[in-house]
Amino acid sequence: MTHDHDYDDHHGHGSELSEMQLRVRAIETVLAEKGYVDPAALDEMIEAYETRIGPHIGARVVAKAWADPAFKRALIADASAAVRAFGVVDRVGDHLIAVENTPKLHNMIVCTLCSCYPWDVLGLPPVWYKSSPYRSRAVNDPRGVLADFGVTLPPESEIRVWDSTAETRFIVLPMRPEGTEGWSEEKLATLVTRDCMIGTGLPKNPQDIS
Amino acid sequence: MDGIHDMGGMHGFGKVEPEANEPVFHAAWEGRCLALNRAMGAIGAWTIDAGRAGIEELPPQLYLARSYYGKWALRLENMVIARGLAGADEIAAGHAQRGGEPPRRTFGVADVSPSLTRGSYGRAAPAPAHFQVGEGVRTKNIHPATHTRLPRYARGRIGVIEAVRGCHVFPDTSAIGAGEDPQWLYTVVFDGRELWGDNTDPTLKVSIEAFEPYLEPT
Numbered sequence: 001m002t003h004d005h006d007y008d009d010h011h012g013h014g015s016e017l018s019e020m021q022l023r024v025r026a027i028e029t030v031l032a033e034k035g036y037v038d039p040a041a042l043d044e045m046i047e048a049y050e051t052r053i054g055p056h057i058g059a060r061v062v063a064k065a066w067a068d069p070a071f072k073r074a075l076i077a078d079a080s081a082a083v084r085a086f087g088v089v090d091r092v093g094d095h096l097i098a099v100e101n102t103p104k105l106h107n108m109i110v111c112t113l114c115s116c117y118p119w120d121v122l123g124l125p126p127v128w129y130k131s132s133p134y135r136s137r138a139v140n141d142p143r144g145v146l147a148d149f150g151v152t153l154p155p156e157s158e159i160r161v162w163d164s165t166a167e168t169r170f171i172v173l174p175m176r177p178e179g180t181e182g183w184s185e186e187k188l189a190t191l192v193t194r195d196c197m198i199g200t201g202l203p204k205n206p207q208d209i210s
Numbered sequence: 211m212d213g214i215h216d217m218g219g220m221h222g223f224g225k226v227e228p229e230a231n232e233p234v235f236h237a238a239w240e241g242r243c244l245a246l247n248r249a250m251g252a253i254g255a256w257t258i259d260a261g262r263a264g265i266e267e268l269p270p271q272l273y274l275a276r277s278y279y280g281k282w283a284l285r286l287e288n289m290v291i292a293r294g295l296a297g298a299d300e301i302a303a304g305h306a307q308r309g310g311e312p313p314r315r316t317f318g319v320a321d322v323s324p325s326l327t328r329g330s331y332g333r334a335a336p337a338p339a340h341f342q343v344g345e346g347v348r349t350k351n352i353h354p355a356t357h358t359r360l361p362r363y364a365r366g367r368i369g370v371i372e373a374v375r376g377c378h379v380f381p382d383t384s385a386i387g388a389g390e391d392p393q394w395l396y397t398v399v400f401d402g403r404e405l406w407g408d409n410t411d412p413t414l415k416v417s418i419e420a421f422e423p424y425l426e427p428t
Binding site: 020021022023024025026027028029030031033034035036037038040041042044045046048049050053054091092093094095110112113114115119120123124126127128130131132133134135136137138139140141142143145148149155156157158159160161162163164165166167168169195200 | 215216217218219220221223224225226227228229232234235236237238239241242243244245246248249250253255258262265274278279280283286287290295296300301302303304305306309313316317318319321322325326327328329330331332359360361363364375376378379381395397399402405406410411413414415416417418419420421
């Protein structure tokens with residue numbers, strides 16, 4: 001059918017581009033002509049992932065947990081139910097699990113077998129999350145992975161890596177930064193990065209956004 | 211299957227390279243490819259587990275050489291051909307060459323919104339859970355040639371049941387068309403040294419989500 005070109009995960013998008021454009025267009029055309037998919041529905045799904053579903057959703061969940069102790073308790077007990085009940089986001093799937101960072105415990109999320117990721121609250125995963133380096137090293141060298149992100153934890157802090165091997169999905173509840181007393185949920189949410197909800201980063205410092 | 215996808219603990223892949231201000235898609239075809247795969251799943255052409263198996267069954271050389279959505283494109287082609295939904299000749303030609311089986315349904319605009327919420331894989335329990343929170347368990351040393359969600363690095367290891375997550379569709383059977391066969395799902399946590407040896411960071415703990423058939427009492 002077509003030739004297989006070598007392709008590098010990080011840099012080689014151009015080499016795959018024209019071949020893949022043609023190949024995906026061909027299969028879309030066939031599946032549309034046979035009546036399996038309406039291309040307009042594909043447009044709409046792509047638009048949703050590009051503009052509406054992303055880590056800003058998770059940031060609102062985290063900010064509410066920081067600001068509202070009752071919500072935080074409910075979130076830790078059953079994240080799917082809590083997020084639905086509080087109406088923080090429009091929709092969330094079942095089996096969402098929030099894991100809380102403390103001064104003695106840092107959580108990190110990975111899917112060593114594929115790319116499982118909490119799409120509902122973080123959007124589509126970044127390339128590095130799906131990459132061989134992250135999937136191979138997160139479970140046996142998480143401090144080395146954190147160093148790749150410029151993050152150093154206290155040596156005594158326990159590190160807990162959650163391998164997403166089923167349809168449960170994890171989101172890290174990072175520690176609320178100091179110096180944010182009295183902040184609104186909206187302002188707190190500006191400190192919450194995607195990576196801090198995966199566990200490869202920490203929230204921004206208050207002085208970084210002022 | 212003991213495939214290249216099962217990467218936990220492997221050496222040699224190098225540093226993690228985050229991309230600043232990464233776009234959701236790096237090219238338009240990636241979005242089309244994602245949407246096509248999701249759409250075919252949504253109309254029931256295959257289960258999520260069969261779809262994962264479709265990626266794992268790519269030759270390892272291709273698995274490593276292809277980008278993420280490049281693998282999704284190959285999986286899509288392979289699965290529509292294997293299920294008789296389209297022919298390789300039609301994909302090569304870029305147009306349908308014959309009518310064939312009428313689709314059970316079309317993925318249309320009204321299907322998009324529901325498809326954005328992740329499906330539920332919880333099922334009624336056919337039997338009580340075998341293990342309880344706090345109990346020690348050993349993962350089985352199994353090497354099925356078909357799809358499984360027990361990673362190699364966590365086989366034959368002793369861990370502790372940390373949580374019972376309910377009864378879920380069993381990927382090992384769902385992936386091969388052998389039904390949902392719901393099984394209890396547990397979070398099993400391992401000391402890093404149990405997985406990687408005595409020289410491991412003593413602060414490390416790793417958990418997997420383990421289906422009951424993967425576990426035996428210690």
